[in-house]
Amino acid sequence: MESILLLAHTEAGGSLAKPALEALTAALALGGDLTVGLVGGAVESAAAAAAAAGARRILAATGEPFTQPRYATDAAAAEALARAAGAAIVLAPATSRWTRALPGVAYRLAGRVDTHATGLAMRDSVPALTRWFYRQRIEAVVTRATRPWLILLDPGCFAPWSGTPAAAAQIETIPLEVPASRTTVTGMQAPKADEQTIRPDAKLLFVAGAGWTKKQPDGAVHSAEAQQLILGVLRAAQASLGGSKSLVDLSGEGEAVLPFMTHLNQVGQTGSTPRHPKGLSTCCHGEEPHVVGWRFVTERRAVNLDPNCGWTRGKADVVYVADAFAVVRELNRLLS
Ligand SMILES: Cc1cc2nc3c(=O)[nH]c(=O)nc-3n(C[C@H](O)[C@H](O)[C@H](O)COP(=O)(O)OP(=O)(O)OC[C@H]3O[C@@H](n4cnc5c(N)ncnc54)[C@H](O)[C@@H]3O)c2cc1C
8 A cells, every 4th residue: 555644734722623533534544654744833632643543654844834724834834744754645634724725735746636535445456535526416436646646535524533642642843944925814703603504513404495485374474583493493403504596596685584594505506515414404395406415414304385395205204294484483492
């Protein structure tokens, strides 16, 4: 088996985040001589985990400039670590930082990069990755002769490594000049956790469809109550919010419906394909262009007034033919 370098950023306390621990599992499953390259302010705790997992070498690019997400410093660190390791295969979790930096690093190393790998294994004695094409409709197995081969591993596809960290680890610090950069990181701006509706790690994907904004059996529209019910279930279940295209398009047009719903929430062929153990669809018809985005949702349930909606045609495990207003009202009562 060829030599492998696993690149990982460390967290503020020096440990590895879940996507990096997942990538560590993937690297170990491939077998071969493993080097771990760490980038960040503190790296000791991550190095202890890497040593316990069986990494032969642990390299580090440390210092304040490498704690910030910035192309120039991330790419410089990855290039230096890859040159020091001399590995044939370079793996990294597909975080926003590595996804931005590694294609440029592949060019500098005269290698090749592949993104969105969802699986990695030896096939006929060569490493092969799997990834999806054409909006998650075709799964391909990819091998390459070019080395170094850089591979970005999608989060959520491997179990995170969970061993006991070693007592101490030997770290080789790679001397590295901080590259000239025009970017200064002055701080972070993020919505409050409560306002965040997209939660990739949530156990439940709660999908709202356009039905929430349509006239109900009493002949009236109830968008204010719809809003309150949907936000209620999101908060109580810490669920991630998905939307159908019809609903996010309505919100995009500035209509007075669900102001927290944006195109980022759209699930489907022209939206996202999130990964969650469970999904609950409400007031959504379950048409194919929408349901194709549910490929990685393991257990699917839907609530729809229409017994002939798309979900009842083999697309959901359980369909409740019911009024979603009544169901979610009761759900919120039970959750509180
Ligand atoms: C090229 C292309 C790409 C597309 N990409 C996407 C995509 O990425 N994602 C996507 O979502 N769509 C996509 N679409 C659109 C898709 O085909 C559907 O038009 C869309 O998903 C319909 O949204 P909906 O089910 O929310 O709305 P509707 O079709 O309007 O369905 C509303 C549903 O709500 C139900 N309902 C109403 N009131 C209640 C109630 N009180 N309780 C329970 N149920 C109720 C109704 O019975 C109905 O089934 C795409 C279409 C095309 C042509």
